[in-house]
Amino acid sequence: MPLGLDRSNFFAEKVKTLEKSLRSRDERVAGLETENAMLYLKLAQLRGHLQASRNQANASEDASDRHTVYRTHIMTRTGEMRREVQTLKKELSSVRGLALELPRQMERSLQRANNVLQHHDNVMQSHTSNITVLADQVGQMQLSLSEMTERHAKEKKRRQELHNVLMELRGNIRVHCRLRPLMEFDCGNEDLASLGRQGTKSEVVVHPVDDENLCVRTHKQNKVFEYERVYNPSESQEMLFEEVQPMLTSLLDGYNICIMAYGQTGSGKTHTMLGSHRDDEYSPSQDPHPDEGVIPRATRELFRLIEEKTPGSHAVEVSVVEIYNNDIRDLLSKDPNAKHDVVTGADGSLNFPTIICKPVDTVYNVMCLVQRGLRTRRESATMVHEHSSRSHLVVTLTVVSQAPSFFSLPRTTSTETLNLDGGKKGRGATLTHSQTWSGDQMAGMLQQTPPAPATPTVRTKLQLVDLAGSECVGMSGVKGVALREASYINKSLSALADVLGALAEHRGHVPYRNARLTHFLQDSIGGDAKLLVLLCVSPAQRYVTESLQCLGFGQRARQVQRGPTKRRLPSSVEKVESAHSSQTRRASSASSPSR
Numbered sequence: 001m002p003l004g005l006d007r008s009n010f011f012a013e014k015v016k017t018l019e020k021s022l023r024s025r026d027e028r029v030a031g032l033e034t035e036n037a038m039l040y041l042k043l044a045q046l047r048g049h050l051q052a053s054r055n056q057a058n059a060s061e062d063a064s065d066r067h068t069v070y071r072t073h074i075m076t077r078t079g080e081m082r083r084e085v086q087t088l089k090k091e092l093s094s095v096r097g098l099a100l101e102l103p104r105q106m107e108r109s110l111q112r113a114n115n116v117l118q119h120h121d122n123v124m125q126s127h128t129s130n131i132t133v134l135a136d137q138v139g140q141m142q143l144s145l146s147e148m149t150e151r152h153a154k155e156k157k158r159r160q161e162l163h164n165v166l167m168e169l170r171g172n173i174r175v176h177c178r179l180r181p182l183m184e185f186d187c188g189n190e191d192l193a194s195l196g197r198q199g200t201k202s203e204v205v206v207h208p209v210d211d212e213n214l215c216v217r218t219h220k221q222n223k224v225f226e227y228e229r230v231y232n233p234s235e236s237q238e239m240l241f242e243e244v245q246p247m248l249t250s251l252l253d254g255y256n257i258c259i260m261a262y263g264q265t266g267s268g269k270t271h272t273m274l275g276s277h278r279d280d281e282y283s284p285s286q287d288p289h290p291d292e293g294v295i296p297r298a299t300r301e302l303f304r305l306i307e308e309k310t311p312g313s314h315a316v317e318v319s320v321v322e323i324y325n326n327d328i329r330d331l332l333s334k335d336p337n338a339k340h341d342v343v344t345g346a347d348g349s350l351n352f353p354t355i356i357c358k359p360v361d362t363v364y365n366v367m368c369l370v371q372r373g374l375r376t377r378r379e380s381a382t383m384v385h386e387h388s389s390r391s392h393l394v395v396t397l398t399v400v401s402q403a404p405s406f407f408s409l410p411r412t413t414s415t416e417t418l419n420l421d422g423g424k425k426g427r428g429a430t431l432t433h434s435q436t437w438s439g440d441q442m443a444g445m446l447q448q449t450p451p452a453p454a455t456p457t458v459r460t461k462l463q464l465v466d467l468a469g470s471e472c473v474g475m476s477g478v479k480g481v482a483l484r485e486a487s488y489i490n491k492s493l494s495a496l497a498d499v500l501g502a503l504a505e506h507r508g509h510v511p512y513r514n515a516r517l518t519h520f521l522q523d524s525i526g527g528d529a530k531l532l533v534l535l536c537v538s539p540a541q542r543y544v545t546e547s548l549q550c551l552g553f554g555q556r557a558r559q560v561q562r563g564p565t566k567r568r569l570p571s572s573v574e575k576v577e578s579a580h581s582s583q584t585r586r587a588s589s590a591s592s593p594s595r
């Protein structure tokens, strides 16, 4: 190397070369760095692939594990199933054996069943023929039973009718007996829980036997009583009235009717005649009520019968009377304490001139007047039951009929001659009749104006009597005024029994005048009316003495024969008849002065 310039050139050249190699080296470094970066990138990609492959490998490993487990399970199940199949095969072979045996067994059973069936068929055939024979016999027996029942019912009805005719001809008093249900007050002072128990006061000793007989059964005696009808405790007001109803038709045929309830205190007389209620609470109803008694029912029936007749041909009047302490009191009067008397007419007929008769034309009218009367009726509490009637109550419905209607003649405007005794020989009374009454005529008649001679009238009466209760004074526990009332009641009832006794024995003298009760009811009891006595009886041992007395009274009443009941004749003819009968009476009184 040259010194001086050469050296610097050299160095410059050298620097240039070095710079050049540096630059190429830098470029090379940059190229390598770029390559390096590319390689890094590729490495990262490869790492990603590697990770994914690893994951895949892991998943495959898991799947392989699961597969192994599943396979093991399958293998186990296959083993089990193989064993099961083995068992089933064994069972199948035994079932096959059975299946082969079963038809043979079935065949044998079927054969046996067929044999049994055959046997049963034979038995059935013989039974069927027996049953047919028996059914024929039963049919015949049923036929003859129903024939017999029908014949029996007809015979019974015929017997009843004949009995009624006989009773009517002999003038017998009809006696029905109603046995009431056991009531709480039958216990007296004993515990209510003992009601009806044997050995207590309320033990039932009166028993219905059938619809005509009843029996009193105590440790001392067994006694049977027979009446025209016996009502057991379950028979309703309606059933009782069904038996009473036929009597009422004769009212419009010209006969007087008297229905009288008799019995000891608390035995059900007021219940039977009116219905159950306290007297002062009695409220008449416009419509029929299942609990109502004989008075409202008979009134309703009377108006029903009248409705069937020619309009305006009948009129009705009502009076309400009580007999209290042997005094007759008019319960419709402004002065109910005024005493009234029975007046005997010249012809022997009984009249009550001072007693008010109110014209009525509906059931409601009648029952309102009865209610008015009941408010005044004497009543005081006794120890037997709280609302005991202390007087005899008599409701009288008088029917004023235009004569032709009850003689069943055709309605006519012409004047005709009628045979009044319906064809019976020997009486031959005649009358004439004309048209039906006008309202004015009827009103005039109700004020007791004598009807025009051309319009003869007939007055028939329906007496409905609720007697005061017969009682044993010791039992009723009364004193003072009540004791006096009780003794009057007992006296009047024994006077009634005496009258029946005298009538039953056909005594010359019948003591009607011994009590106002018998005097007031003389016509009805003595034969002028069809009389029905309704005996009311308690079933309890407590009242057995009173019940026996009441039943005995009924027996005595049944024995009375009063001769045929008198039919009422039209007013004009009645005068002729009464003149005739008073002549007869005068003639007979010469031989029998006491009657």
Ligand SMILES: Nc1ncnc2c1ncn2[C@@H]1O[C@H](COP(=O)(O)OP(=O)(O)OP(=O)(O)O)[C@@H](O)[C@H]1O
Pocket: 179, 180, 181, 183, 233, 263, 264, 265, 266, 267, 268, 269, 270, 271, 272, 276, 277, 385, 387, 388, 389, 390, 467, 468, 469, 470, 536
């Ligand atoms: N057949 C019956 N069915 C249901 N209850 C009845 C019957 N008979 C009577 N009674 C009841 O017995 C009680 C007494 O009856 P009721 O007042 O009619 O007797 P009574 O004979 O009129 O008594 P008294 O003479 O003292 O007035 C009443 O509470 C009544 O309701």
